Amino acid sequence: MLRVSLLTLSVVAIAHAELCKPDAQNAFKVRLSIKTALGENAYAWDANEEYLFKAMVAFAMRRYSSKSTTQISNVLLCNVTDRVSFWFVVTDSSKNVTTVPGSEVEAAIRMNRNRINSAFLLSDKTLQFLKITSTLSPPVEPATPVWLIVFGVVLCLIVAGIVFLVVSGIQKHKKKTKESTERENLEEKGEVTVTVENGIPCEVLDLKAGHVNGVFAADDERFTPL
Template identity: 50%
Template sequence: MPSLTVPPGAPPILQSLTVPPGAPPILQSLAVTLERMLVRILVLLYLAGAPALAQTLCQPNASNGYRVRISIKTALGNQAYEWNENEMFLFRATMAFAMRRYYKTETYNVDNIIVCNQTRRVSFWFVVISPENPTMLIPKADVEKAVSMSRHRINNAFLLTDRTLEFLGIYPTLAEPVNPDTPPWLIVFGVVIGAVFAGIIALLVSSLLQKRRKEKGMMEDGQDEEDRQMKGVENGINLDGIYNRGFTDDDRFTKL
């Protein structure tokens, strides 16, 4: 059977538990039992101290933390529900889901989502700790990407929207900015070309109207001239008179 070994420099009480080689079997069995008990005690101490240690990592304005602000009354009005521990558990569960989905691993659970500084107006801070090392925080950039990927699912879990479930410091949509299908330069080009064509059409219409006005003016001038000619004849009599050639000839012969 293995014996209990105590490293050099251990406290006297542990050194007294050392079982020398060749000890009776009952002492060796006792040593193994004590060793197992010590291991269990150390594990229990670690598990008891880990949450407390992780809780110290969650502080307001933490470098890898985010503040969440929820407005249930604004979103649901008279149908607003009360925020309680069950709702907080759901939030931690949805965040664990988001982390699993982002990292494509099933090691995250609610214990990895640490919440602190909760207020009655439903505002709190949270951090995400590593499943492998509870003393290490997940980088803020990774948490943001995980939330962005699952934002729609998180909103639906609480019947809220981006404006009523706010992750302060994260882009409101918690998604990649929407890129328009049409490039901006093409939109500007289309506007300029449209303005040019509108100017050309306006110029053509203006020229056509001026041409029609000119033709109409010429027609009116011709009509006026015809009216003036017609004024010389009134009731069938030519008011301009008739040239009498007989008188002109007499005048010519008289001079001789």
């Protein structure tokens, strides 16, 4: 009985070795950059981490298909390197000597990619399934709603327009006040201004100062009786 059990285990081990090897059918390569992602907080990749990886893959397979009965023992790892890279396959739980089609494994991994990344504190860039394309990250929503940003821009434009109109009005008022003051000063000093009528410059007499036309003054003196 013991010999039969040992023989069975040997056959299974040989079969598993054939199933899980580089570039084997339905096999996937994984590369982890733990040091790059976590720096001083990086953890060592050991048997416990391998167990967690197998558990996460089994979880992904079960979550992908309600009919799946994948166990941790159905996830095989091989060619593990110190720089943390390895190959894995998922065997059929009913036969255990054949692998689950790669398309199903890929779909399950893609569906649960964020859960797997979170388990190892990594991202798509630091936990790479080389034959499985990265999942698209959900769009990042801005902290401030778009409508509020647009409203703020419009409000700023309105305020800027009001300020411009107020400043322009003040400048025009100052200019008119200055011109009016200068005109009043000229009138008070009795200065003669020249206007143009029909293209001919004409002097405007300052009646307040009693300006007398010299021509008429000469005539008056000539006809004055002795």
